[in-house]
Structure formats: C-alpha cells, structure tokens
Amino acid sequence: MVSVTTRIGQVKQPRGGYINPRDLSVVELTDGIQLHPAENIHATLVGLAVDYLTRFTLGTSLEEAFAISLRGARNVRELDYAMELISGINGLDDHSIENACQLVGFDVAFRNSLAAYTPVQSIQPDHFTISNIRTMVKRVIVFSKKYGPITKNGFTFEGGYNQTITTGDGDFLTETGLWDLKVSKSGPTNKHTLQLLVYYLLGLRSLHDEFDDIKELGVFNPRLNRVYVLPIKDIPSDVISEVASEVIGN
Structure with missing residues (x-):
C-alpha cells in the first residue's frame, strides 16, 4: 500500500514546490494563551x-x-x-x-x-502536554466556528485511488474548503501544500461529489493558532495538470 504522504515523500518537487507555501495567505487567531514549549x-x-x-x-x-x-x-x-x-x-x-x-x-x-x-x-x-492538547483542541473548535461549519472529517477518497496511491485520509471539509490540521512548530512546507492539492485531486476523482464545491485549500495549525489559505483559482492550471499526471498518475 502507498499512502498519500508516502507518495509525496517520493516526489522531487520543482524549486519552491509545486505550491510555494509563501503563496498561502496567513491569518493569526489570538486567544492570549501561551502553550508550554516542551511536551514529553x-x-x-x-x-x-x-x-x-x-x-x-x-x-x-x-x-x-x-x-x-x-x-x-x-x-x-x-x-x-x-x-x-x-x-x-x-x-x-x-x-x-x-x-x-x-x-x-x-x-x-x-x-x-x-x-x-x-x-x-x-x-x-505530563501536565504540560495534556494542557497543550486541551488548548489546541479548543482552538480547532474556535477555528471551525469561524471557517466552518465542518461538513466532514476523516474523509477518504473511494474511487479516486489507483496503483500509485492506494490509501490516504484527509482531516476536514467545510462547504468550500479542504483543510489539513498540523501541530508543528513551524508553518506549512511544500510537502504540506502538495498533500492538500493531491487530496483535492483525489477527491475530484472519487465517488464523493462534495469535492466539486471546494474552492480553497487550507492548513490550520492550532499550535501556532494560524490559518493558511490558498484559493484553488490561484493555482496555475499547468501545476494542477502536472501533479495529476506525475504525482498521482492514471
């Protein structure tokens, strides 16, 4: 079995990535809470x-x-x-x-x-790890109210998989957005942005018609309390075609 993340790790992306993370707009959400710097x-x-x-x-x-x-x-x-x-x-x-x-x-x-x-x-x-997890879950709930409602979570792509990618599951869908949840200490990388695009393309190929309404790809990082968003219309058509053919395949 080859998952989406495994496949992305095999791919050599162009300089900056198929989608440069710097192309995502960033929105800061603030709650005045500082997470503990270390987890065990x-x-x-x-x-x-x-x-x-x-x-x-x-x-x-x-x-x-x-x-x-x-x-x-x-x-x-x-x-x-x-x-x-x-x-x-x-x-x-x-x-x-x-x-x-x-x-x-x-x-x-x-x-x-x-x-x-x-x-x-x-x-x-430990206490600090538990406290951080609690805060991050609460932040995702706040995010879901601001950018949601969340229409689907833990979604898969039945009908969209092939011999190149046989498994993979995404985090959240809203009415017009496909979202990934990351808790890293830094912002999205080009692997994360490629993962989002692959999820979207697999969704379009799948049996699930809700992907037809998706208009933006995004990452929410509750550790940083930041939202990263990219409208799909801003992704060049040649990039979409190349990822479809070279990363996903037929």
Missing part, C-alpha cells in the same frame, strides 16, 4: 490526539473518531485494552486526554507495521 510524548501522538479528540468534541462517535487506533489495536490483539481506554474518554479532562494519547499509540500498527508498535502503556503525557 512524540509530536505525532500529540497531533493525532488533537485530531481525534477534536472530531469527538465536534460530535463524531468515539469509535469513529478513533477508528484507526482501534484497527491498530486489533492488529496487535489489544482491542480489549483499547476499548477500556475509549470508555474513559468523556471530554477534555486530564484523564480523557491521557487515554486518548495512549489510544493513538495503536495507530502505527495499522498505518505502518506491527514491528513499529511499542506498548502504549509507556505513553504517559
């Missing part, structure tokens, strides 16, 4: 916890929000423990966030390989 668990786990807890907070069932985590747990025969963790997630209290951080540790057993999995019991977020 891997950034990937933090990002997944923020993503899935946001989906749950916005109304998605726990089983659906943490679906990939549960698949990973099943692969390592730890589904009972995963269900125990999921039963302890009730909101954004400390215990719920601790459980979410352990639960997303199962993702690697589905997304990558069984060999990459390490027991999730070792994932013990």
Whole structure:
C-alpha cells in the first residue's frame, strides 16, 4: 500500500514546490494563551490526539473518531485494552486526554507495521502536554466556528485511488474548503501544500461529489493558532495538470 504522504515523500518537487507555501495567505487567531514549549510524548501522538479528540468534541462517535487506533489495536490483539481506554474518554479532562494519547499509540500498527508498535502503556503525557492538547483542541473548535461549519472529517477518497496511491485520509471539509490540521512548530512546507492539492485531486476523482464545491485549500495549525489559505483559482492550471499526471498518475 502507498499512502498519500508516502507518495509525496517520493516526489522531487520543482524549486519552491509545486505550491510555494509563501503563496498561502496567513491569518493569526489570538486567544492570549501561551502553550508550554516542551511536551514529553512524540509530536505525532500529540497531533493525532488533537485530531481525534477534536472530531469527538465536534460530535463524531468515539469509535469513529478513533477508528484507526482501534484497527491498530486489533492488529496487535489489544482491542480489549483499547476499548477500556475509549470508555474513559468523556471530554477534555486530564484523564480523557491521557487515554486518548495512549489510544493513538495503536495507530502505527495499522498505518505502518506491527514491528513499529511499542506498548502504549509507556505513553504517559505530563501536565504540560495534556494542557497543550486541551488548548489546541479548543482552538480547532474556535477555528471551525469561524471557517466552518465542518461538513466532514476523516474523509477518504473511494474511487479516486489507483496503483500509485492506494490509501490516504484527509482531516476536514467545510462547504468550500479542504483543510489539513498540523501541530508543528513551524508553518506549512511544500510537502504540506502538495498533500492538500493531491487530496483535492483525489477527491475530484472519487465517488464523493462534495469535492466539486471546494474552492480553497487550507492548513490550520492550532499550535501556532494560524490559518493558511490558498484559493484553488490561484493555482496555475499547468501545476494542477502536472501533479495529476506525475504525482498521482492514471
């Protein structure tokens, strides 16, 4: 299986990228809160916890929000423990966030390989990490009210995959926007912007007609509390054609 992110890692982009991140407009959202500079668990786990807890907070069932985590747990025969963790997630209290951080540790057993999995019991977020995750989830909720409503989360591209890209799932759709959630300490890279464009093109090829209404691609980074947006009409047609043919293929 080749995912969107794996495929993008294989591609040599032109100088500056197919879409230069500097072409995105930036909007600062302010809440007066300073995140703690250090977290004691891997950034990937933090990002997944923020993503899935946001989906749950916005109304998605726990089983659906943490679906990939549960698949990973099943692969390592730890589904009972995963269900125990999921039963302890009730909101954004400390215990719920601790459980979410352990639960997303199962993702690697589905997304990558069984060999990459390490027991999730070792994932013990400290007070500062828990506080940061809580703040970032709340920031995504504020973002969703300003730029939403969010019409779909955790979307996939049935009918759009091919032999080059066989898997991939995006974060959020609004009525006219396709959004990716990033919690990195810096702004988007050209890999991130290419990922957005590939998601959009896969969406157009898919069975889902909601992608026909998408007019902008964007990244929201709740760590930086910044919104990055690019209207699709501003992407040169030759860039779209080249990405469709050379990155995605037939």
